[in-house]
Amino acid sequence: MIYLDYQATTPLAPEALKAMLPWLEQGHANPHSPHRAGRQARAAVEVARDQVAALLPPGGRVVFTSGATEALNWAIKGASGGIVTTAIEHAAVLDTAHATGRDLTILPVDDKGLVAPASVAPGVGLVAAMLVNNEIGTVQPIAALAEEARRVGAWMLCDAVQGYGRIAIPDGVDLIALSAHKIHGPKGIGALWIRDGITLPALLHGGDQEGGRSGTLSPALCAGFGVAAKLMAARAEEDMAHVERLWALAIAQLGPDWTINGSTDRRYRGNLNVRREGLDVARLMSDCRDIAFSAGSACASGSGRTSHVLRALGLGDAQARSSIRLGFGRYTTEADLTAAIARLDAAARAQRP
Structure with a gap:
């Protein structure tokens, strides 16, 4: 199997697995218990917290959650006032924003998948936007959006x-x-970074183990997340150079019959979303069963709906349905990527020469 679905999840780093194993095999103490074994587990959690925080801005705290969906729900439901977000956000943002019942403004994107920061009206309490889009990889102007949010006293x-x-x-x-699982860490753990001075009402009630967030933490998951974050920092230049090489190879090999969805300049290039006229993606997946790639967000798979992100770019249903996403990164070899693209291109041509 050639794995090209890095936006859905990334392979677990061997170093992260190694860090987790002692806490799965022997370190079974509750990190919130006061005895020595509990304190040892707690120490591992705090090391991981520092490792995750090292890649974040200063002046805030990392609170571990079950994943990004919980973190986004907590942040959105904990804010007050109206909400401003973009048309290409993840469902965890859009659905949660709708569920609050508060005033909601959705900013459009252009045909490259980029939002233009707009004036935020008084009464808005939260501006929410993703740094890198999960379907097309575009990088959004977060700094400009944050400045506009700050102007009206809203959180970003x-x-x-x-x-x-x-x-x-x-x-x-x-x-x-x-x-964690999007950076070669384990599934089942994420985090919400909260700037100093911000207090969110609890989303989960119980033991308040995380100071605003209740639930027993897993030292194993925390340790895996921490080491994965540490590796992201240590390997940043190496990983980015590798992704750039893979992107260049892929673009050269696909040729003119494939069109890239989204900006190619303001983009994380480990995400290649492309379309081909008349492509039957379901048939392509059937013909290339030994290649893991995506027809859109894994979170929306099986819904039958075309991608809201691609529609926001102005693509019609036929164009959206003829698009695929190839995600690659640290553990993707050049040989695997070129072999996979050759297979995919040949299968696509067989459908419509």
């Missing part, structure tokens, strides 16, 4: 799930949502 929430460790997060944000 940045969904940094796809960009954390890859694209710098501006200092002007107030809340940052993260997910």
Whole structure:
């Protein structure tokens, strides 16, 4: 199997697995218990917290959550006033914003998938935007959006799930949502970074183990997340150079029959979303079963709806349905990528020469 679905999830780093194993095999104490074993577990959690925080702006605290969906729900539901967000946000933002019942303004994007920061009206309490789009990889002007939010006294929430460790997060944000499994860490853990001075009402009630967030933490998951974050920092230049090489190879190999969806300049290049006229994506997936790629967000798979992100770019249903997403990164080899693209291109040509 050639794995090209890095936006859905990334392979677990061997170093992260190694860090987790002692806490899965022997370190079974509750990190919130006061005895020595509990304190040892707690120490591992705090080391991980520092490792995750090292890639974030100063002046805030990292609160571990079950994932980015919980972090985004907590931030959005904990804010007050109206909400401003963009048309290409993840469902965890859009659906949660709608569920609050508060005034909601959705900013459009251009045909490259980029939002133009607009004036925020008084009464808005939260501006929410993703750093890197999960479907098309475009990098949004978070600093400009944060400045506009600050002008009216609103909080700026940045969904940094796809960009954390890859694209710098501006200092002007107030809340940052993260997910470990998008940076070669384990599934089942994420975090919300909260700027100092901000207090969110609890989303989950119980033991208040995280100071505003209740629930027993897993030292194993925290340790894996921490080491994955540490690796993102240590390997940042190497990983980015590798992604740039893979992008160049892919673009050269696909040729003129494929069109890139979204900006090619303001983009994280480990995300290649392309379309081909008349392509039957379901048939392509059937013909290329040993290649893992996506027809859109994994979170919307099976819904039957075309991508709201691609529609926001102005694409029609036929164009959206003829698009695929190839995601690659640290553990993708050049040989695997070129072999996969050759297979995909040949299968597509067989459908419509």
